[in-house]
Amino acid sequence: MDLDYKNVKNIETLVAFLKNKPVNGYTWRVEEKIPEIYNKKELGADDLKAKNNIYNIIQEAYLYDGEHSIHILNSDGNNLVFVNKESDFDEVGSRVKYPSHLKTGEYEIHFKQAYKLKPNNISGASYETYQAVVKLFVGLELKELKD
Numbered sequence: 001m002d003l004d005y006k007n008v009k010n011i012e013t014l015v016a017f018l019k020n021k022p023v024n025g026y027t028w029r030v031e032e033k034i035p036e037i038y039n040k041k042e043l044g045a046d047d048l049k050a051k052n053n054i055y056n057i058i059q060e061a062y063l064y065d066g067e068h069s070i071h072i073l074n075s076d077g078n079n080l081v082f083v084n085k086e087s088d089f090d091e092v093g094s095r096v097k098y099p100s101h102l103k104t105g106e107y108e109i110h111f112k113q114a115y116k117l118k119p120n121n122i123s124g125a126s127y128e129t130y131q132a133v134v135k136l137f138v139g140l141e142l143k144e145l146k147d
Contacts, residue, residue: 003016003017005017005068005083005085006083008081008083009081010079010081011048011049011058011072011079011081013081014048014070014072014081014083015043015044015045015048015049017083018042018043018048018063018065018070019042020042021042021065021066022040022041022042022065022066023038023040023041023042023043023063023064023065023070024038024039024040024063024064024139024140025037025038025061025062025063025064025070025137025139025140026038026061026062026063026140027047027048027058027060027061027063027072028058028059028060028061029051029056029057029058029059030055030056030057030058030059030074031052031053031055031056032056035060037107037140038063039140043063048072057074057077057079058072058074058079059074060072060073060074062109062137062140063137064137064138064139067085068083068084068085069083069084069085069136069137069138070082070083070137071137082134084114084134084136085136086112086114086136088114089114089115089116089133089134090115090116090117090130091114091115091130092112092113092114092115092136093112093113093114093115094112095110095111095112095138096110096111096112096113097109097110097141098110098111100140100143106142106143107140107141107142107143108140108141108142108143109137109140110137110138110139110140110141111135111136111137111138112135112136112138113132113134113135113136114132114133114134114135114136115130115131115132115133116130116131116133117129117130117131118131
């Protein structure tokens with residue numbers, strides 16, 4: 001039986017969830033100067049757990065398996081894992097590309113802004129408005145070279 005993405009809460013459950021699923025994105029470890037880039041690669045425990053020593057854990061990661069946006073964030077030495085998909089939200093914007101902060105400099109990072117309908121307490125009435133709640137990672141792409 002496949003693991004439901006809503007039950008992915010840590011690296012161990014993420015490894016099981018991603019089994020046999022190629023991803024696009026990157027992982028950036030605490031002790032590394034540049035991130036590891038993945039393009040349609042299946043990740044295993046070695047790709048997501050600490051490397052070389054127990055402190056070289058993932059500092060930041062964005063992964064996309066074609067359906068799920070995955071964000072790993074290091075907070076006080078613990079990896080927080082967030083998995084979302086577009087159908088979880090009331091509205092999802094179009095794909096937006098951002099200049100890369102990755103030191104490789106050859107990629108653009110692509111996200112979609114996700115929105116939820118939430119009560120608008122300013123008006124005093126029971127009125128809901130779309131409010132931005134998260135940016136969904138949808139992949140890395142090589143920058144187009146300009147002539």
